[in-house]
Amino acid sequence: MDPLLSLLTGLAVAGILLGGMFIGRRSVKHPPAPEDVLADARMDAQRILARAEQEARSLADTYRDREDATIEHRRVEIDSRTSTLDQRAATLEQRAANLAQREELVISSEKTAKEAAVEAARSQEDARLELEALAGFDSQAAKEDLLQKVEDEARRDAMVVVRDIETRAREEASRRARRILAGVIQRLASEVVTETSMSTVPLPSDDMKGRIIGRDGRNIRAFEAVAGVDLIVDDTPGSVSVSTFDPVRREIARLALTRLVEDGRIHPTSIEEACAKAKEEIEQSIQDAGEWAMLDVGLTRIHPELITLLGRLKYRTSYGQNVLDHLVESGHIAGMLAAELGIDETEAKRAAFLHDIGKAVSHEVGGSHALIGAEIARRFGEDAAVVHAIEAHHNEVEPRTLTAVLVQAA
Incomplete structure (x- = not known):
């Protein structure tokens, strides 16, 4: 149903009802x-x-205007x-036209490129x-020759690189070895110096220290002057120390001081007598030690001065080992190696037995003990x-004989 017609019908019905009500009220008063x-x-x-028609027309006009405006807006x-x-659509058509044109250009370029590639390949083959x-050999031979040259050059470069790496590795190993050795020396230096330069003499009581020093230091000065050592009297309970780098003098002083402590009479005269007697005993001990070591190795006819120097090594240690014992062991080892190799066994024993004899005077003479x-x-x-x-046993001189090599090994 039309909304306008429905509105007019409703207004008419409402007007009839209102008119009936108005007439009803008037009829009550005056029929x-x-x-x-x-x-x-x-x-x-x-x-x-x-009135309803007028209002309906007005509403219809308003509704029509609104609908017309909406329709106009939608149309716009x-x-x-x-x-x-x-x-x-026009843009797409233009793009399509452009794409078609480009496609034609691409197809044309591809065709031209293929033709150029074929022509280049033909020209390259003709040139080859x-x-x-002109060269007199084919491309395969040229390729192999080029590869060989490249391989040789690469091998030379690799050798240079390897040599550089080895050089740097040796330098780094040397630096690290020096650092490690320096650390070990630093940790052990104090202990080694103490072992190689000091001897301890036990005392029955600390009162003996005063007698060793003597009145105004007379006894200790006399002892140090006669024995040629330093006598250390400190707070160490029950002992004093004898210090010197000469192992023989240190042993003479230790023996003399031990005898003085046992005797109890300590004065300059007794000190001189004790040191002289101890020196005679040590010199005889040195001579005996050298002769017994020579006999132990099985050698004969060694100069007496060499025997004396060998005996002095009884009181010398090196790397924690008694040097004379080390020489005896080296002589035996060199003899066994020489026997196995079929060379002069006596010569090998003699060289190994004497190889460290320089250590007997190394504290008196400067330089390498080997030289x-x-x-x-x-x-x-x-x-x-x-x-x-x-x-040559420490490579100060290059070893030139098999005996020298055996001594190094022993």
Whole structure:
């Protein structure tokens, strides 16, 4: 149903009802004539209908205007979208045309490129054939020759790199070895120096220290002057220390002081007597030690001065080992190695037995004990092969004989 018609019908019904109610109220007061009531009702109904029609027209005009505006707005929007779509369609058509043109250009370029590639390959093949004809060998031989040259160059470069790496590795190993050795020396230096330069003499009581020192230090000064050592009297309970780098003097002083402590009479005269007696005993001990070591190794006819120097090594230690014992062991080992190799066993024993003899005077003479020992052996008539083995056992001199190598090994 039309909304406008429904609205007019509703207004008419409402007007009739309102007119009936108005007439009803008037009839209560003054009952009118039926013809008047009907006439009034008709008039009221006409007025209501007229007003309702007018309002309906007004609402219909308003509704129509609003709908027209909405329709106009939609039409404008549709026109705008249509224009946009037309523009997009035109753009797409232009792009399509451009793409088609580019596609034609690409196809043409590909064709040209293929033709150029075929022509280049043909030209390259012709040039290769001409070069092979001019050079006198084919491309495979040239390739192999080039590869060989590249391989040789790469091998030379690799050798240079390897040599550099080895050099750096040796330098780094040397630095690290020096650092490690320095650390070990630093940790052990104090202990080694103490072992090689000091001897301890036990005392029955600390009162003996005062007697050793004597009045105004007379006894200790006399002892140090006669024995040629430093006598250390400190707070160490029950002992004093004898200090010197000469192991023989240190042993003489230790023995003399031990005898003085046992005797109890300590004064300058008794000190001189004790030191003289101890010196005689130690010198005899040195001579005996040298002779017994020579016999132990199985050697004969060694100069007496060399035997004395060997005996002095009884009181010398090196790397924690008694040097004379080390020489005896080295002589036996060198003899066994020489016997296995079929060379002069006596020469090997003699060289190994004398190789560290320079240590007997190394505290008195500066220089390498190997070179000092070689000079001493030469002075006392040792064979040239023995002298060479002594001087070469620490590589100060390059070893030139099998005996020298055996001494190094022993």
